[in-house]
Amino acid sequence: MAAHGGRVGPSGARQAGWWKRALTPERIAPVVAAAFLLAVWEIYVRTQLPSFVATPSGIVMAIPATLAAPSFWFDAGESLGSIVMGVAIGTVAGILVGVAMGRVREIDWFLSTYIRALYALPLIALVPLVILWVGYQPEARLTIVVISAFLPVAVTTADGTRAIPKDYLDVGRMFGAKTHHVWFGIALPTALPHIVAGIELGFARGITNAIAVEVLASVKGMGMSVFEKSGQLNENASLVYVLALAIFAVTIRTLMIRSRRWIAPWYSR
Amino acid sequence: MTTAERTDTFWRRVRQFRSARAGWIRVACYASSIVLLLGVWQALGRSFGVLFVPFTTTMSQLWEMLHGGPLLPALGVSAKLYGVTLAIDIVVGVAVGLVLARMKLIGAALEPYVYVLYATPTIALVPFISVMFGFEFWSRVLVAVVISIFPILLGTLEGARSLPRQHLDVAAIFGSNERQLWRDVILPYVTPYAMTGIKQSIALAMVGTLVAEFFLNPDGVAAVLLQGTTIIDSAWVLAVTVLVAALAVVLVGIGELIERYLVRWRRTAVG
Numbered sequence: 001m002a003a004h005g006g007r008v009g010p011s012g013a014r015q016a017g018w019w020k021r022a023l024t025p026e027r028i029a030p031v032v033a034a035a036f037l038l039a040v041w042e043i044y045v046r047t048q049l050p051s052f053v054a055t056p057s058g059i060v061m062a063i064p065a066t067l068a069a070p071s072f073w074f075d076a077g078e079s080l081g082s083i084v085m086g087v088a089i090g091t092v093a094g095i096l097v098g099v100a101m102g103r104v105r106e107i108d109w110f111l112s113t114y115i116r117a118l119y120a121l122p123l124i125a126l127v128p129l130v131i132l133w134v135g136y137q138p139e140a141r142l143t144i145v146v147i148s149a150f151l152p153v154a155v156t157t158a159d160g161t162r163a164i165p166k167d168y169l170d171v172g173r174m175f176g177a178k179t180h181h182v183w184f185g186i187a188l189p190t191a192l193p194h195i196v197a198g199i200e201l202g203f204a205r206g207i208t209n210a211i212a213v214e215v216l217a218s219v220k221g222m223g224m225s226v227f228e229k230s231g232q233l234n235e236n237a238s239l240v241y242v243l244a245l246a247i248f249a250v251t252i253r254t255l256m257i258r259s260r261r262w263i264a265p266w267y268s269r
Numbered sequence: 270m271t272t273a274e275r276t277d278t279f280w281r282r283v284r285q286f287r288s289a290r291a292g293w294i295r296v297a298c299y300a301s302s303i304v305l306l307l308g309v310w311q312a313l314g315r316s317f318g319v320l321f322v323p324f325t326t327t328m329s330q331l332w333e334m335l336h337g338g339p340l341l342p343a344l345g346v347s348a349k350l351y352g353v354t355l356a357i358d359i360v361v362g363v364a365v366g367l368v369l370a371r372m373k374l375i376g377a378a379l380e381p382y383v384y385v386l387y388a389t390p391t392i393a394l395v396p397f398i399s400v401m402f403g404f405e406f407w408s409r410v411l412v413a414v415v416i417s418i419f420p421i422l423l424g425t426l427e428g429a430r431s432l433p434r435q436h437l438d439v440a441a442i443f444g445s446n447e448r449q450l451w452r453d454v455i456l457p458y459v460t461p462y463a464m465t466g467i468k469q470s471i472a473l474a475m476v477g478t479l480v481a482e483f484f485l486n487p488d489g490v491a492a493v494l495l496q497g498t499t500i501i502d503s504a505w506v507l508a509v510t511v512l513v514a515a516l517a518v519v520l521v522g523i524g525e526l527i528e529r530y531l532v533r534w535r536r537t538a539v540g
Contacts, residue, residue, distance in 0.1 A: 029378035109298035230396030
């Protein structure tokens with residue numbers, strides 16, 4: 001605590017107080033910017049727009065009531081459960097297909113036309129087709145999330161397992177590695193950082209497409225509620241849902257980045 | 270010859286064949302995969318009935334819709350939205366990326382929120398945007414831009430931030446003024462980074478266009494797609510989906526070509 005004054009540090013050198021070191025302009029700036037933006041939003045809506053439009057203060061006030069409603073937790077369970085499950089299924093399928101494509105040229109040539117065409121296609125364009133085939137059901141959402149995760153994981157796994165250093169293969173051969181050892185013992189671990197990047201992309205696309213299916217097919221869930229609440233002019237509650245979705249998305253992203261650092265500390269993007 | 274030896278020679282022959290005839294095998298794989306898909310599609314379509322029509326029916330439907338049908342005007346509407354969106358993405362994305370990178374304080378102030386907004390499923394903001402700005406053209410553009418701008422913005426930001434100090438020092442030693450510095454040092458250095466982002470945004474702008482058209486009073490190609498689901502006409506929906514897929518492949522291909530051209534002098538470094 002002696003450092004408070006800034007001059008009486010043990011070394012006697014010019015030592016800034018902890019608060020001075022913590023409050024660098026770079027740290028203060030985001031807070032100031034947030035306060036400014038929120039104030040502009042609040043004032044603009046209050047003075048220019050009708051009262052049902054969401055304001056920061058209104059959103060904060062709406063949080064307790066929204067979280068207290070059982071329907072919020074039902075929606076969250078439905079949407080997030082289906083997203084997590086869909087990404088899990090898509091990831092497993094994507095890894096299997098991706099390793100095969102990465103390790104066997106012929107399989108790559110055979111499948112790449114479709115995988116890459118579908119990968120380029122905005123999957124939201126597939127939503128009407130999936131709704132038509134699967135029906136106006138929660139399964140339509142699951143299907144779209146599975147596809148959303150499968151494609152990026154398959155592509156990144158294929159890229160990652162194709163480009164393994166020749167040395168690894170040579171060492172593996174010398175120790176008598178069989179094909180499945182090469183696939184799942186050498187290629188797959190080498191490609192892990194790529195695969196995690198693919199899963200990350202799969203989650204991002206899966207969340208967006210899940211919301212799209214919910215709205216277009218009237219499937220109950222968080223995305224549906226965002227639009228429904230807004231339609232009932234309950235804008236503040238609608239944005240509480242958006243906030244919850246954003247927190248989910250940011251959490252997933254952070255987890256993915258963490259896990260990539262943990263799995264492959266040597267790898268940086 | 271033992272069985273083991275026999276299988277060994279067999280696999281060696283296979284391996285020799287695979288490397289000696291790689292070109293032919295490649296063509297054969299591509300050709301057979303396309304033939305197989307169309308064949309399976311045709312066969313399944315014949316047995317499934319209404320929900321999954323054969324390939325030939327889909328194509329004739331597409332032909333019909335393009336000639337005097339609703340598809341061509343709808344494509345025009347979507348193309349306009351797409352073009353405006355992508356133009357704004359590139360101009361605003363590069364500009365904001367450069368500003369955030371070169372002006373330290375503004376960058377520090379706004380960067381966390383840029384990342385949060387990037388991670389947020391922006392499709393969920395559509396109702397909010399429509400309440401604030403309405404359902405008209407510029408509101409659609411805003412939705413599409415919010416969905417597709419971030420790869421360009423963040424790519425430019427990362428590129429400009431990684432500009433080595435020495436480049437600036439050398440430019441200063443040779444007495445370059447501010448304009449020369451930007452034209453000869455900063456912009457060429459940032460181009461590959463921005464281009465990687467632009468390539469992603471070319472694809473994302475399609476997503477943005479479709480989202481804006483699906484969710485702000487249906488319009489354009491998305492409206493045609495929705496019409497197909499409402500009347501439960503799978504030929505209709507399949508035809509439009511195939512067309513969108515073809516367009517997506519072409520656009521992404523163009524993006525890759527531009528990137529390869531702009532980044533040709535840096536190919537080894539980018540890898």
